[in-house]
Each structure stands twice: as structure tokens, then as C-alpha cells.
Amino acid sequence: MAPPQILALRAGTAAALLSLPLWVPSLAPNEYDGGRSTDIAAIEARNTSAVARLLGEFRASMSDMMFIKTEKYLHGGISYAPHMDLDRTAQTGELAHKGGKPEDVHGPHEVGGASGMAALELEDEEEGEEEEHAGVETLIPTPDKDFRAFIGALHREVKPWRDPSLDHIHDSGTELLPWYRLMTLSNPHNVRGYMIGAWWLKGFGTDEQKAEAVKFLEEGLRNNPKAFQLWLMMGYLLRQDGQHAEAMEYFHKAAELAASTRPADGTATPGWTDYKEEDARAAMRLSVLSEREYGDPANAPQLAAKYLESLGEDGVLQRALTGEMPGGE
């Protein structure tokens, strides 16, 4: 028979082990906003170094490695140096490229501007569409930069390769969906994975896939209830589906969360990017505008005043406050 102290320790351990489901879910040391590993500017800087090139796809975490895979799949299997602006893609659903012209990308943050509640609609990607960007280096070098002579030529023949000076070919995106599924299974806190995956699903345009997009976002919200961008995106999807009252609730929630997590001055930090700032503004504007149109119009100025307190200044909210509403509705 073991001494009483040992018996007590054993009993205590058994009790603590049984209670794990009660307190383990609250342990989340690796759940935080931002950070260098997910910061697009930092990723871009890393990718320019020879060290990163040598490391290939092992240079990132599992879920970010999958983002690299999605770029490859999107370009018909051709490996280009990472150049997609994933934050922008997550925000708008557009295939945005780093260094692209800003006027080519229309994001939800523009909603509430001159076009009022007119939202960005994701254009369906056509199969094999040629995009006008070129010049991004391929990972397999061009003949003039390849010291491997015959081996290099063979490499370009047996692997998908395209002259980087030619326009890129973008596939439909169907093949990308499993990657976004894996990405979010691998890391349920990969908010960007949920957003881009939902954009792609919705972009296919069928009712079934729109429902899948909503389901995918619901899962994202269950795993990341504080990610205001997911609430905002769910609002977009519902509104585009004509469910304005439901969408309004999501916009309100997104705006509340954005206001509570936004740094006081809204300046960019590792945890608060410019994209988040734009999304936060979009959430607050949409909350006010949808309240005016589908909720209680008398409440809209109060909401506008509340969010203006957080943002400091915002033309759309200022006009909502004074009753001079934006948009031509």
C-alpha cells in the first residue's frame, strides 16, 4: 500500500485529469492578433532573401506553407516568387498582386462612399484567364539566369514553367478550395484562410456554394469569435443574398468588435495592419448605414457619433451624423 501522501497525489492527479475539458480550451498561448509570421510586409521581406529561397516551402508555418501552395495552384502549377497580396485578397476577394495599381482593386472599405451601400461583387474568375501582371520571377530560373545548362532546360521542360515576362495564367480556383479547407483544419485561427476560402466559394455563384461559403464562415466565427473581419464578411455575404436584417446584425457585431480592438490612433502595428484599419472603418460605416436603411433610422446618428468617437474622423460617419447621408439612395 502506497503512503497516504502518494495516494492523495494520485487522487489529485486523477481529478485534475478528469477536469481537463473544463479549463484546457481557455489555454491559448499561441492565439494572438498579428505577429511577424503573418505580417505580409515581413513575409515579403523574408521571401527576398537567398536564405528563404534555399529553404523553399519550409520557410513558413504549416498553414502559411499552404498559402504558398495556393499561389502555385492558382498559377497552373507554375512556381512564381510569392507575389499575391493575401491581405487584400482576404479583404476583397480580388486577386490582388503586390505592387499592383490601387485603382484596380476595389475593396469593401469603399462601401459607404460615393456608391452608398453598393458593395463589391466578386467577379468570377474565368478558366485560364490571363492576367496583366508579368515580370514576377519564377522559382525555376530563366535560361539566361540558369547556370545549370542542360539540367536547367530539362527542369523547365518537366515542371510547369512559363516565361516570367509573359502574362500570368490564372486557373479557376476550384483546385484551391481543398487547400483553404486544409489550412483552416490545420490552424482554425487562420482568419485569412476562412476569408479567402469563403470568397472563392461564393464566387462560384451557385446557391449550394454560397451556402457552403456561409457554413465555412460560421465555422470560422465559432473558432474566432473575436475576429471582426469574419463578422463583417458574413454580413457582406448575407446582404448580397438579400438578407438585409440578418446582415445588419453581423455588421453591428463587426463594428463593436472593431471599435473595441482598434488601437486609439489606428496607426499600423504588427497587430493592426492598414487592411484591418480599412475593414474596421467599413464595419462601422456599414453598421450605421444598415441601421438607417433596415433598422431604426433614428438610431443611426447615435451609432455614427459613437463610432466617430473611436475613429476620430470619417467623412461617411460625419455625414450620417448630420443627416446628410452618403449614396444616391
Add this chain to the structure above:
Amino acid sequence: MTAAPVLPPARDRVLLVGRGVWIEIVRRKEFYVLLILVALFCLAALAVSIVGVSNPETATLLLNMGLTLAAGAAHLLTLVTAARQIPAEIENRTLYPMLAKPIGRGEFFLGKWAAVASAGYAVFLVLLVLVWASVPKMESYDAALFVQLVLLQGVSIAFMAAAALALSLWMPTPVVLVLLALVYAFGAKGANLLQAATAGGALEGPARVLAAYLPNFSLLNVVTRFTDGIGALGGGQLLGLLAYASVWTAAAFFAGARSFGKRPL
């Protein structure tokens, strides 16, 4: 009347067992293989530093890889060492003369665990110093989080040692090695997968409970949080993580010690 034999204090008996484990680790090739592996990484990092790291982000990437490698190598050495301790003693029949000495089975098990865990942690600290010294540090990191990282890796290694010792009593060594290596590398992902697969269904609740019972080493690894430039963990989170590792370590230890104590030899 014959005087009762004077037993050495329990602490000395445990230390005696532990000393043998330390000598074995230093003599075996795995330690040197891991040391060479990390040394190669450090040489590469040094070479990169001399040539010049192009930007701070790349330096941070190297630091992240180095710390991950140090943690992984220390866990691997702990696993390999712990999993074969008792089976090898039984197979080589060296266990019997050891137990013929005035050493209880519980003390024997405790000595093995303490020695494997401390040796694994010592290896981690050595590798950590090598990595830290060789990798350029060009961005800011939180010093308090670094201390927490080192502390959490210690309890994680202690858990790995207890789990490997316990499992080695119930299943063949290669199975233990593969199983625990998979749990270390993919345990958290398995839990995520389980929860995602059952989300929204009738099995969501049971899956959530089951996922909480899957050992999750990645909870105890804050390397990426550290290199991401995020601040230290709050007191509650840190205590919770220490409690988490302690509960698992104690559970594995007591299960293993009990099984070893009752095992016919």
C-alpha cells in the same frame, strides 16, 4: 542481535539510478547526432551572419528555425532515451542486480524519469545557447517571454520523459517512438481536425471533450509567439500551462510507476 542494515537515503538511491542514465546518454550516439545536426545549423547561421543577413525578417526566420530545432531535438533525444530505458534494462538483465540493491521500484522509476527529463532539458539548454549565439538578432523580442519559453520547454520535456517511460511498459519501443513523435508533431492538428470534422453535428460536444484529452505539446511551445514579437504570457495563462504539463506528467508518471511496481519480472 543483528543490527538492521543502514539504507542510504532515498535521495541517494534515486540519484544512483539517475547517474547511470546520464552516463548512458553521454555514451550513446544519438546525443552526438543531434549535437552535430544543430551544430550544422549553427554553422550555416554563422556563415549567413558573416556574409550578411539581408533583412531583419530573415534573421527572425533563422532564429525561429533554430529555436524550433533546439526544442524538437531535445524532445526527440528525451523520447529516444526514455522509451528504451526499462525495456533495455529488462532485455539485458541489468534490471535485476539493480533491484537487488536496496532500491524500490518506485525509486527506480523516479530515478529514471528525473534523469531522462533533466538530461533532455540540459541538452535543450546547450542547444539553445548554441542557436542563440550563432543566429543574428535584428528585431526586438520580449525577454520575459523568453524566460517563459525556456520554462515551458522544461515542463514539456518532463512530460515527454514520463509519457515515454510509461508507454514503454505497455508497448514495444518502436511503437512508442512513432506514437509519441506523432503526438509531438501533429497532436494539436489532430485535435483541430477532430473538432472541425464534427463541428455543428451531434458529436461536436464529445469531440471537444476528447480533443481536450489529447496531449498537446504545441500549447507548451511559444517559440513562434516569441519570434513574432508578441509580449509575455499573463500570469493566469502561464500558471495554466504549467498546471497542464504537470497534470499530464503526473498522470503518466503515476500510471507508469504503478504498472512497473506490479509487473512480474
